[in-house]
Amino acid sequence: MLNMFSLRGLPWVSSSDGQEKVELTATELESLRSELADLEDREAHLKAQLEHVDEILRSARLSGYLYIRTRWKPLPGEPPPIDDTDVDDWLPRFIVLHGSCIFFYLLSTDLSPQDSTVLSDVVEVASLPSITRENGEMQYCFYILTRHGLRIECSSISKIQVYSWLSALQTDCKLDYEPSTPNGSSENNCQICTWVKKTEIR
Template sequence: MFSPLLSFCYLQRWTALPGEPPPIDDTEVDDWLPRFVVLHGSCIFFYLLCTDLSPQDSTLLSDIDEIGSLPSFTREEDETHHCFYILTRHGLRYECSSISKIQVDSWLKALEADCKLDSTAKAPNGLSET
């Protein structure tokens, strides 16, 4: 059963789509962008604003190979951000963060259930834990 879920999250994507410049791998650049993220039916939709009619990006749940937690970090506003990632079979890696740990846990739980994945099965680097 698919669980509807929507919230604002900060998002960064680590793989460029065709025609896009490669992502900047620079710790000095804050490339976390606020996005309205919606889990609906068999897709995750990424909107710039909650009032947008069309998403900027989307991913089918059937394309998701792996999800999991990432270490928390503190932004310049002294807010701790809790993080998780989504890895697709096409090589796209989305990293999402929120100041709400409950929100991140809700996303992980919903994605695990809807994608039939276990985020505890793999470490954040993609290697199996022993």
């Protein structure tokens, strides 16, 4: 067991029979016990993280890393928001669609989410035009709008991943499909796919 620790720092002495042994003071022994306890705690934490990831992969409807940013829909009478499309404030998050909620984790190994959104609060889901990040990387985008006006914009380099999220959210949130074409776009351009909860739109 002692070989697992920093043996160079331990006081080795030779006994009368030629065997080497370690002599520790009470303080050194307590420090060694504390180090053992820390290792056991870390092992337990890592085990809990692995079990959590395994549970997500087995039971979640959908999960994966996406870049996200949040915006608020202006209230009636408020001026339209400033166009900040080019602002690169996307943050990577591990998103989990499980049960009746969308959970937002900083990392897939985190035991608790940073935030969550109830699916019953989602009134609109739609694709967005693709963007080019500052590093030149192309990303496909969509957004989730809640009844409270919170707009969660999500992006990924994978078009298939974005389609999977749109399809899953459309089904789980029970939204109706409404094809629409962006302003200034011709019918030959890609449509923006929109799903809305019509009973919630004022």
